[in-house]
C-alpha cells in the first residue's frame with residue numbers, strides 16, 4: 001500500500017500517512033467504533049469500477065452508529081459520493097476494498113460515549129482474494145462462542161467484536177484450518193470469523209437467520225435474492241452443528257470472502273472434498289452480478305467513473 005494513497009479523514013482528503021490517531025484515542029484504548037467493508041469491482045470490458053451495494057452498506061453503517069451512540073456526520077448519499085471520490089483520486093482500475101470507519105476519537109480516560117460528532121475515516125486497498133475461492137477452504141467449529149447481541153452486538157459491526165473473530169481465526173489457523181465457524185451461546189451455527197455460511201442440503205440452500213448473533217449480511221441477502229434465478233430454494237432457520245457435517249456442500253460468503261467453497265469441516269470432507277457444483281453455480285453468478293454484467297441487478301452497482 002502506497003503512503004501516497006488518498007484517504008478521507010477529519011473531513012478532508014489527505015495522504016494515507018497523514019491519517020493518524022493518538023495513542024490516547026478511545027478507539028484504540030477501548031475499541032469504541034464500528035466500520036463497513038465494501039468492495040468495488042473493475043470491469044475491464046466496460047472500463048468501469050463498480051461499487052457493490054454501497055447504499056445497503058451505508059444504511060447498515062448508520063444503523064450500527066445508532067446502536068453504538070456514534071454520531072455519524074454524513075448522509076448515505078454523501079458517503080456514497082465520498083467513496084467514489086476516494087476511488088477516483090486513487091485512480092483505481094482494479095478490484096478494491098473500501099473501509100469506512102466511524103470511531104470515538106476523544107482522548108479522555110474513561111470508556112464513555114459522547115454525542116459529539118464521531119470521527120470518520122475512509123480508505124481503500126487493492127484487494128483480490130480474501131480467502132481461496134478456487135480451491136476452497138477448510139474450517140473448524142471454534143471453541144470460542146460468538147458474542148451475543150446483549151454483549152457486543154455483531155449486528156453493529158463494532159471494531160471491538162473483531163477480537164472475538166481474531167481469537168477464533170487464530171485458533172483455527174494454529175490447528176491447521178483456514179477458517180473458524182462460530183456457534184452461538186446456545187450452540188447453534190452463527191457465522192464465520194468474517195463471513196456467513198450457507199449449506200447445500202437436499203439440493204437447496206440452508207443458512208442461519210440474521211438473529212443468530214451474526215451480522216445482518218449484505219452478501220448473504222444478495223445470495224438469497226440470486227438463488228431464485230438459479231432455481232435454488234433457500235431455507236433460513238436455526239442450524240445445528242451436526243448439520244454442518246452432513247451437508248452435500250457448504251460455502252462461506254461475505255464482502256471480503258465473496259463465495260468461498262468449504263471443502264472440509266472439522267476434518268469431515270464435504271462431498272468429494274472439492275468445491276461442489278451448486279457452490280460453483282452460485283459463485284459464478286455472484287461474480288457476474290458484482291461486476292455489473294447482469295442488467296437486472298444494475299441498480300446494485302454504483303459506477304465510479306463518468
Ligand SMILES: Cc1ncc(COP(=O)(O)O)c(C=O)c1O
Nearest residue numbers: 194195196215217218219254255
Ligand atoms: C463477522 C462478519 N460476518 C459476516 C460478514 C459478511 O457480511 P457482508 O456480506 O455484509 O460483508 C462480515 C463482513 O464482511 C463480517 O465481518
